[in-house]
Amino acid sequence: MFLRTLSVLTVCLLAPWVNASESDHPLLSRYPDAQIKDRLYTAYEQTELPSGPADDEGNLPYDTLVGDLTRITYEIEGVSTLKVFENYEKALSDAGAKIVSVCELSECRDKDSGLLELASGIAGDGYVGNYYFKPYFLRASLSGAKGKVHIGLFVGGFNGDVRLQQVVVEEVPSQNTLISVAKDYLTSAPESSPSGDQRTAEETLQDHPMMARYPGARLYRSRAVEYENMSLPLSVLNAEGVAPDNLDLTGDISQHTYQIDNVSTLKVYQNYLQAVKKLEFSLEYSCERAECGGEYASRDLGQRLALTGDVENYFRDPYYFVASREVAQGRIVVAVYVGGFEGGVWVQQAVIEEKGTxxxxxxxxxxxxxxxxxxxxxxxxxxxxxxxxxxxxxxxxxxxxxxxxxxxxxxxxxxxxxxxxxxxxxxxxxxxxxxxxxxxxxxxxxxxxxxxxxxxxxxxxxxxxxxxxxxxxxxxxxxxxxxxxxxxx
The missing domain is CATH 3.30.1330.60 (OmpA-like domain)
Incomplete structure (x- = not known):
């Protein structure tokens, strides 16, 4: 028997998305008096979402999903995990959601057999803490006019209070044409701004003339230096932070560090790849996420490209590539490292115009x-x-x-x-x-x-x-x- 009705929780498939730091996802209203503890929105993210509890060996099954990601942690006082869970389950069922997987209490296993991993898989980088007692887990999906939506819920309690970990992944088509490029730069100066370029005059002057910034990106640091040396890694860095293979260059170097909010490293990376493809560059080397090495290797890789040798925390979910093209004046090489942290992205970009003469x-x-x-x-x-x-x-x-x-x-x-x-x-x-x-x-x-x-x-x-x-x-x-x-x- 369900303890509440849709007057308490509602599911709305047509509500517009509002990206506000204290708002619910428009698909799901919050439980009455629930407070948002943590919230993250990332456009077009690749997410590993648990599809059920751990097996007998403690291994969690995962689905790899790509889409607009919203994670919200709610805190609810003076209520049971059962009451919260039943309300969410009923609201989703009444809306026609397909319930993919459910586990209740001991079915979700214990703390030492994958329970915390299950909770963390829904919370992402969010803090689960002690809120894993009397657990409930649910995976569901809905289909609407905008496409398929995946929902994950983990309800855990501690000292009479509840935390609800909620994740929503909305499948969306890839957008990989957001970065404007000036192809004429390779032979002469462009006569006008590239099509679709919406930068201000100040931003246009700050960026490299061949490649516009990602829409909404803020310039953090930049420098341009004539006839300098630069070595670009063409392999994963080892434990000493050294790449076995490098591309050694001498030429005019332009470096930019950009900050972007509420977007995935994947989306930014795909747009940069499409940009160099438009410019007919050839890919010399690339790595994606785990291919870039472990945590320290990916951090060191980004720091090799960063202006100050420091990417701070922005080395999660890394992507990196080096591409080049021969032009009349010599070879031009573009290197881009994209790293993320808590829904934000830093881009380390270098353009080297080789000068052999x-x-x-x-x-x-x-x-x-x-x-x-x-x-x-x-x-x-x-x-x-x-x-x-x-x-x-x-x-x-x-x-x-x-x-x-x-x-x-x-x-x-x-x-x-x-x-x-x-x-x-x-x-x-x-x-x-x-x-x-x-x-x-x-x-x-x-x-x-x-x-x-x-x-x-x-x-x-x-x-x-x-x-x-x-x-x-x-x-x-x-x-x-x-x-x-x-x-x-």
Whole structure:
């Protein structure tokens, strides 16, 4: 005999989904006076849901489900587990749900024979604690206009109170076209924003020009650095955090860390894969969830790609891939690591534009610099490096600086302007200031480290206002980021 009717609990197949932190799932109302203890919503998650109690060896049977996931833990005071369970069972039965599996009390086994695993399988990362006494478990399914819905319930008691662990998985079609890409970036700058791109102007500037962020993603960290080394794992990391196989690259590197709420790592990963597929990239390596290794291996894998070497807690349910494509200017490689924690996702994204001919741009011959000054009054110098938004000269600039030093020492009559140039990425006024500060840094290093007399060099910056190539393409922007020596009389 059931103790309550549908006036207490209702099942509604047509209610719209409201993603609010303190709301019930629209399919099921809560038991009267129940309070939400914990709640998690994740779009398009892969879930291992218990389909019944453990067998004689303590092994739980599971169904692997993919869909929009909602987990809610309710706390109910002064009521029995039996009363709560019978109300939910009746409400589902009256709504036409198919009862897949039920266990009551000892049928659900004891604490040491799979009972806690059964409760945790419904609660997920939720805390079951001592609420496993007088247990009841139910698995059910419903079919409606939106598709199939799977329901799991675990009711457990402790000290006269009840906690209800409730999970609802709604099967939904995959959405893997959410990330906009600019295919024209591979040959020239895109003429307009990619179709379906709904980013703000600020977000567009923050992202890599080839690949838009996942809808609703927030940028946490980013950096861009010219002509740097990066090693990408192409295998599971071992106990020492080392990958037996790696892809070693040298080129311009852009890294982004994004945060996304209420979505699964699976959905984000599938959209990134579809994005690189649109760009006709070839997959070099990928791993999904357990294929990425155990907890420590998956964490270390993410940290290899992360800007600060730390993914914090976001290494659960990991996905990772490396993809590449050859273009006219060289090879472009994209690496993405997706990790989750408590319904949130962090994306570690790296784009490496390989530059095999970077050293060819560096004029290290003082005689050649002098000939250019004699012929045109100026000489272009590449190979003086700075981090993005930084005016500090990097150590890898020694060859170019030595060439300038040799030039000055070989031709004591020369006085020069040292002129900094930038590409046209970002605000022009900022670039003008940055180019001036970089020119000052170059002069300071030549004075301090190469003993060039202070009166012979005068710094100046012109920002993006004197390009030598178009800013519409990567190679053009790289040529525009330079130092020029201009003869001063």
């Amino acid at each position: 970077e050293k060819d741009l560096i004029t290290v011959d003082a005689d050649q610099l002098y000939q250019e000054l004699q012929q045109s009054g100026k000489a272009l110098v590449y190979g003086i490096y700075f981090d993005t938004d930084s005016a500090t000269v990097k150590e890898g600039s020694a060859d170019a600086l030595e060439a300038i030093s040799d030039l000055m020492k070989s031709h004591s009559e020369l006085n020069l302007y040292v002129v900094g140039h930038t590409d046209d990425t970002g605000e022009s006024d900022y670039n003008l200031s940055l180019s001036s500060r970089r020119a000052v840094s170059v002069v300071d290093v030549l004075k301090a480290q190469y003993s060039i007399e202070s009166g012979r060099l005068k710094p100046a910056g012109v920002g993006p206002y004197a390009p030598v190539a178009g800013n519409e393409w990567t190679e053009g922007r790289r040529l525009n980021r330079r130092v020029e020596l201009v003869r001063r009389f």
